[in-house]
Amino acid sequence: MMIYSFSRLSLYETCPLRFRLKYIEGREEPVTKALALGKAVHKGIERVISGDRHEEAVLKGWAEADFHPEVSFDEISELVEKAPICPHMGETEVYFRLPLSDSPTAPEIQGYIDLVSGNVLVDWKSNRRPYGVLDNHQVGLYAWAVSRLRGVDQVEGSLYFLRYQKESKHVFDSHDMERSRQWAIVLAEKIDEKRLILDLAPEKADDLFPATPSGACRHCPFAAECFKKFGSAYLPSS
Known part of the structure; x- marks a missing residue:
């Protein structure tokens, strides 16, 4: 059985x-620069909170x-330095x-929450484009998980965009968390159903899991293969 995140x-959506x-x-x-940089910065922040010196944490x-050849020590260092952190301020990488x-x-759903302190959680972002904490269900799901793990009714969740030292936060109540849980379970059950059908009828793979062209195709490693298979009708519109 697949465990979701x-x-x-x-990605399915x-x-x-x-x-x-x-x-x-x-x-x-492939491991892109953005993915490698995010991984490096998260580890660096985690190590600073755990008590390491800045240079050691960045290394x-x-x-x-x-x-990663496209990721430099200096870029990691700059982003880690922008995080509003101090040693032992909370639990990191809470699974x-x-x-x-x-x-x-x-x-089932799983995940790693970057920082949890009491009923407050933070997710660090190295993105170049900030967005709102309520623009997707990531922090809502993490808040739901914290509420289950800690037995609390409200969780303050935030996204912190390191490049701009900009935070987007929200106090998630039971209604907010339930909305994110419902989003997750509806999608997960839909995927499980399609996977069962796929096992019985593999020839229906493209109908069950169709290509959905969008601006995201610019960053997809399978875009050229997809275009060759499906033709110009599958060119992304944006």
Whole structure:
């Protein structure tokens, strides 16, 4: 049985075909600069909070990204330095794996929360384009997980965009968290149903998990292959 995450569900919502190629067929995707940088910066911040000196933390972050050729020590250092952190301010990389309902057959969701302190959570972003904490369900799902793990009714969740030292936060109540949980379980159950059909009728793969052209195709490693297979009708519109 597949264990879901926000990123997996979000990818399916963006393009079912890319989801199938990556998570069902197990196709490898290259490690991009953005992915490597995010991994390095997250590790660097985690190590500073754990008590490491800045330079040591940054070096461990760089190593975590396998010294990606497009990622520099200085860029990691600059972003880590912009994080509003101090040693031992909370728990880092808090892992959760929870069923999305009380049903014995409920799909499970997992994730790592960058920082949890009491009923407050933070997710660090190295993105070049900031957005609102309520623009997707990531922090809502993390808030729901914290509420389950800590037994609290409200969770303050925030996205912190390191490049701009800009924060977007919201106090998630039970209604907000339930909305994110419902989003996740509806998608997860839909994917599970399609995977069962795919096992019985593999020839229906493209109908079950269709290509969905969008601006996201610019960053998809399968875009050229997709265009060759489906033709000009599948060119992204933006």
